Amino acid sequence: MRLEGVWARYRRRGPWVLRAVEVALAPGEAAVVLGRNGAGKSTLLQLAAGVLRPARGRVADRPAAVGWVPERFPADQPFTVTAYLTSMARVAGLGAGAADRAVAHWADRLGLARFGPVRLAQLSKGTAQKVGLAQALLRPPGLLVLDEPWEGLDAAARELVPELVEEVRARGGSVLVSDHRGETARLPGARLWTVADSTVRETAPTAGAAMSVVELLVPADRVTGTVARLRAEGHQILRVRADSTDPPDVSRQGADTGPPQAGRHGDGSPDGGSPEVSRRGAGVPSAAGEAG
Amino acid sequence: MTALVRQRLAGFLRTGRALAPVLAGLLALGVLYGGGRAQPAEAYGVSAVVLFPVLAWQTKILLDVEPDVQRRLAGVLVGAGRERAAGLLAAAVAALGTVAVALVFPWLVGGVTGPVHPGDRTLLAGLLLGGWAHLLAVPPAVALGALASRACAGAAGYGVAVLALGAVGGLVLGLSGSVAPWLAPPLLPTARALGGPLAVGPGLGLTGWALAWAALAVAGYAWRRRFRA
Structure with a gap:
């Protein structure tokens, strides 16, 4: 078809x-x-x-x-x-x-x-x-x-x-x-x-591709919308937690050296710059404990 | 397609919404036949005119009673053309049921009589012509009801407007001396024709007129439904 x-x-x-x-x-x-x-x-x-x-x-x-x-x-x-x-x-x-x-x-x-x-x-x-x-x-x-x-x-x-x-x-x-x-x-x-x-x-299919976990810091009132947007873009939400005591270093890494290769979109799509939590695909654990 | 026609008729009858137009029709016929006895052909001619808006309303209800998503599910199974045809066919079958009631009704309330004077039509001729007059009203009524249905008209207000305009226009434009009688189905011309002798030629002309009007209305319905699942 x-x-x-x-x-x-x-x-x-x-x-x-x-x-x-x-x-x-x-x-x-x-x-x-x-x-x-x-x-x-x-x-x-x-x-x-x-x-x-x-x-x-x-x-x-x-x-x-x-x-x-x-x-x-x-x-x-x-x-x-x-x-x-x-x-x-x-x-x-x-x-x-x-x-x-x-x-x-x-x-x-x-x-x-x-x-x-x-x-x-x-x-x-x-x-x-x-x-x-x-x-x-x-x-x-x-x-x-x-x-x-x-x-x-x-x-x-x-x-x-x-x-x-x-x-x-x-x-x-x-x-x-x-x-x-x-x-x-x-x-x-x-x-x-x-x-x-x-x-x-x-x-592009991600089966067999390397997967990365990216942690994000999001204002509390924008969590629901961000989670929905990331899901809609094909990312898998593993977990949402309330505390931010463990500051993510991914953003700093991205700012200094560019996005980590393993976490980039494989298709070069316009949303390639979106903060990626994890791409869906084989080997990714289910979203246990996720919220939103 | 037979299964879909059956499903739609079952849905129509089981909801109980079928009762409203039938009761309205019976009420109108009760008023019509309450004035005394008349010759069958003449009485049936007027009965068909009275029944036209009732049949159109009945068609609208039958088509509207099915949820939009269910109509789309049926379209996926049988194809868009057959889905539309099944709706019209189900409405025509329901209309024939109402017509049967309308043909029997005057005999139950003493509204018609057999030939009284020499030269009156025979009872059989009166019944046949009366049946023909009612059958003539069915295709235009079904077509008008389809045009007024939710799937075609969209908003409920538009549907009611189409139904009211079609019903009133059908009567007003059919009056003697109308400037554009051909814009309406030949309901009143048929009733007038049954009041006197009716030759085969004019009878065929009225039949063709009713079918042509219905065909145009159904074409309009199909055209509107092209992008309205």
Whole structure:
């Protein structure tokens, strides 16, 4: 699937959300879309899934079977979980028998079996999100588009998402995932696309690259914003602590001798000068004890 | 696409919002038939006029009852064109249900009678012409309701404005002596035609007029929906 010179906006003469986007995803590949809130991640995903039409450019070679998991599942519908999933399976083109089997399989796999007779409107946010995940998988997708799939899920279900992604990839499908929670480390081997300033940049994969830890000193009232920005730029936050008794010497080192080589962005991107806590990738410990 | 039509009809019926337009329609028909008995064709002609805004409103409700994100999910599964077509088809099926109620209703309240005078149309002819008049109202009503739906009109205020303007315009522009009768679907011209003898030629002309009006409105709907998932 390729996005060729894609421009997108939500109304005529409105501001461009995305400009001249050129990205491609081969069968068996996964890409994680990073970016701040409102950067255009969901727009990019919806263009890829076929929900939105580009104002300019085109999306080429989109697989016939697309599974899209929206950021918020529309639970305000008068159906039970089983009735809804069965209906969606039929809408996706499955026969009656195949639809029943697919619904039973995914309900069991995602822990939805006991919610079968429950109305969608009565589900918790996380359970509703699982229904959203299930409906996208009823028909084996050639392209699976997941918009913030970890949002609202419990720990067990969060662990299941990478498993499902790998299964789709193993079948030759492509997967596109957006993430602003720093869950990207769960998808090793995925490409990283960063949406910023209405454009999409690919960040070079860091698998096998040397990693560095950079300590920052940030005013207390700016911690949340800084953490969010760094995550959006693809960095992994290892820890946030309140005291600053151990002053970082990295900034001094950077001022005197230039940025440390091991900690620089590999793609020479404009955010290369951003203070780097740690690049995501293999061998980086999880963000235990992180805040914000 | 059949599964999507079925899903949308089920969603429409289960929410209970289907009741409002049907009750409004029955109320209007009750007033219409409360004045005494009439010949079926003549009465049904007016009934179709009364039902036009009700069917358009019903279509808007049916299309609006589905959450926007669910509509997009359906579009991803079946494609944008089929998603739109399924919505219109579901609305047409719901409209046919309301039309069936409207055709039976006058017989329940004694609003129509069989031929009384020599030269009156036979009962069968009256029923067939009445059914035709109602069927003629369905495509324009569904098209107007689709234009007024949230997916097409956007803000709720615009949707209500489109619906009100279409319903009132359909009546006003259809009055005798209208300067631009062709801007409205042929509801009143059909009712007038059923008040007297109706030849095949004018009947086909009215049918073509209604279908052409609906086709143009549906084309407008499809054009508006190109960038509105």
